[in-house]
Amino acid sequence: MPSSNLEGAAQPGRPRDKALDETILRVTLKLLAETGLESVTMAKICRLSGIPATSIYRRYPDAYSVIVAAIEHDLKKMQMSLPDQGSLRADLLAFVELMAHTLNEDRARMLAGMILPMHKDPRLSSLLSRKLEDLRSRLWRSIIERAIGRGELHSHALKAQPLDEVAQTMIFDKAVIRQQPSTQDFLVQLVDNVLIPALAFHR
Structure with a gap:
């Protein structure tokens, strides 16, 4: 093409x-x-x-x-804000739910069909990765800053940036690679067994 x-x-x-x-x-x-x-x-x-x-x-x-x-x-339709849910856990759950919603069935099928072509076209890969990274990092930072403001986390939690990548990668793998929906149970386990324990080091 x-x-x-x-x-x-x-x-x-x-x-x-x-x-x-x-x-x-x-x-x-x-x-x-x-x-x-x-x-x-x-x-x-x-x-x-x-x-x-x-x-x-x-x-x-x-x-x-x-x-x-x-x-x-399509990327412009993606939600770029996440209202305060009142607690770190509630914010994290809303975050992974939004990530799962963003990688809905249609987008997952679309991305699955683009994985190999994107390797051949770095411009297209950059277009997608830049937008998704911007969405993810903005939301993650707002969640961590709110948790710091509530006294739930120490300020150095802002350096725990790779955790949002972990969450997105797990959701991406399930939606795009495995072609399976991210169930509510999966998202709750992702928050309770991965994100919160990792962030516990920053309390």
Whole structure:
């Protein structure tokens, strides 16, 4: 699949129809989840969306540009804040629940089909990893800072940053590699048997 500019910029012309844009991106995400990145073509996007090829090509020069735009569009929907739950344990549980929700069934299938192609395309890998890391690290820091403010943790707990990576990796492995949902029992055990014991060193 030919590569192009990651921004997937539209071609100049009349104002874009947002409904058409939404349909193109939604269909592309559906194809990514069902067939994998390397099987997504402009012909398939046209056929599944019912949108003429000329309308799509006015917006995107090739399938790669549509894929990048669709992924960016999907990533923008991810929640970037987590309300205070009142305690460290409750915050941690909300954190892993959000991570599991972020890696829902459709995204898990999409990412599973992108693992090998991402190894060949570091730009696409960077796009995904940068956004997920930003989401995860911001939420984790807010949780730790609140716990410090409550007196539940010492300030050096902020240095325990790899723990949020551990949580995401375990959820990613279950959702994307094993293609299994993260049950509530799994998430509770992740908090009670992994995260809280590790953070106990920072009390």
